[in-house]
Amino acid sequence: MGTIILVRHGENDWSKKNKLAGRLPGVHLNETGHRQAHGVAQRLAALPLKAVYSSPITRCAETASYIADIHSLSIQYVDEVGEVEYGEWEGKKIKKLAKLPAWRAVQYFPSRTRFPNGEALREVQFRAVQAIEEIAARHEEELVAVVSHADIIRLVLAHYLGIHIDLFQRLVISPASASVLTLGADGMVRVLRVNDDGPLHPPKSPGDDATGKKKGRKSKTGRKQDEPLPGQDGESADGANVVPSADGTTTADSQHLLPADAPDEEE
Numbered sequence: 001m002g003t004i005i006l007v008r009h010g011e012n013d014w015s016k017k018n019k020l021a022g023r024l025p026g027v028h029l030n031e032t033g034h035r036q037a038h039g040v041a042q043r044l045a046a047l048p049l050k051a052v053y054s055s056p057i058t059r060c061a062e063t064a065s066y067i068a069d070i071h072s073l074s075i076q077y078v079d080e081v082g083e084v085e086y087g088e089w090e091g092k093k094i095k096k097l098a099k100l101p102a103w104r105a106v107q108y109f110p111s112r113t114r115f116p117n118g119e120a121l122r123e124v125q126f127r128a129v130q131a132i133e134e135i136a137a138r139h140e141e142e143l144v145a146v147v148s149h150a151d152i153i154r155l156v157l158a159h160y161l162g163i164h165i166d167l168f169q170r171l172v173i174s175p176a177s178a179s180v181l182t183l184g185a186d187g188m189v190r191v192l193r194v195n196d197d198g199p200l201h202p203p204k205s206p207g208d209d210a211t212g213k214k215k216g217r218k219s220k221t222g223r224k225q226d227e228p229l230p231g232q233d234g235e236s237a238d239g240a241n242v243v244p245s246a247d248g249t250t251t252a253d254s255q256h257l258l259p260a261d262a263p264d265e266e267e
Contacts, residue, residue, distance in 0.1 A: 001184040002136045003192075005044065005145045006153045009055075009063040010036035011175045020097065021059075022090035023083050029062045036176035040197075041066035043178070047143055049073065053135060054147040055082040063176065064147040080131035081148040087118025111165045125155040125165060132156055136183040153179060160189050171195070 010033030014021040021027045029037060040063070049071045054064035056077040068075045089097055097103055105113045114120040128148075135144060148156075150173040158168035160181055173179065173195050180193040 001182045001188065001190075002139045002141060003143045003180065003182045004132060004136060004139075005047075005049075005143070006156065006179040006181070007040055007044075007063065007067070007145055007147045008150050008153055008173050008175055008177050009057075009059040009147060010034065010040075012059050018094050020086055020089055020092055020094060021083075022086040023057060024091055025058060027057075027059055029059055033059070033063075033175065037063040037066040040176040040178060041070045043198075044145060045070050049145055050139060050142040051076060051135075051144040052147070053078050053081065053144065055079075055149060055152070057083050057149070060147045060149065064145075067145055067147065078131050078135075078146075080127045081146060081152055083149045084115070084121070084124050084151050085119040086115045088116040089118065107169075109166060110168065121151075121155065121168075122165060124152065125159060125168075128152050128156050129159050133183070137185075140185055157181070157191065157194060160191055 010029045012021070012027050012033050013030045014027055044067055049067070050073075052064055052068040052071065052073050053076045054060045056079060060082075061075065061077070064075045067073075102113070102116070106115075110121045132146070135146065153173045154168050154171045155165070157163075157171055157179055158165060160183075163170070171194065174197055177195045177197045178193065179195060180191075182188075182190045182192065
């Protein structure tokens with residue numbers, strides 16, 4: 001079963017300008033974004049990454065370079081996990097876009113929405129999921145990172161979580177956050193983390209505790225005394241091995257790209 005870590009790029013100045021950057025070239029990480037990218041690379045440093053994939057958009061490439069460098073890997077660019085093509089909306093101020101009649105459709109009916117001379121979000125979801133499936137097939141039993149954009153990651157996670165595309169904006173993906181999913185060759189899917197910006201740790205071997213020692217003796221209930229209950233850190237409800245939880249709580253402080261009240265600018 002392959003494990004894919006979906007990483008959002010770091011912050012850039014377009015968020016301050018409240019503009020929709022889209023696929024415009026030359027949108028770089030700002031100082032905070034570089035710190036965030038360095039931080040997520042450090043969090044992934046202990047993991048046995050076998051490959052780093054990225055959207056070719058500048059802000060993703062810059063974020064991916066931190067991860068690739070620390071693992072001595074090259075970046076493999078994948079157009080299909082690139083930013084949404086916003087067409088005529090690209091580069092425009094969010095305030096002006098929010099006044100357009102089409103804005104309501106983007107908010108409430110994304111499954112039927114196409115950006116003017118751009119993509120439909122249902123098409124974006126399809127191409128992104130196809131790319132993730134191809135990467136997963138290429139890396140069975142391996143761990144890889146894919147650096148992309150908030151809307152792309154939201155659409156991918158919505159697909160694997162069984163969430164209708166009209167509700168995908170309920171998912172929050174913060175800058176430089178990591179979301180983790182495993183895809184089995186037999187079709188099994190496990191979403192292990194969503195929007196995590198805390199420490200990450202390698203998966204534990206079956207039967208080992210966090211220190212690498214064998215788990216303790218069984219209690220009167222038949223469960224080993226230091227074994228986590230199903231669904232807690234270390235093991236899922238069906239016994240599948242999972243990545244242990246972060247030391248802190250997951251934050252959800254990023255802006256959304258296209259919610260009615262505070263759309264994100266530069267997914």
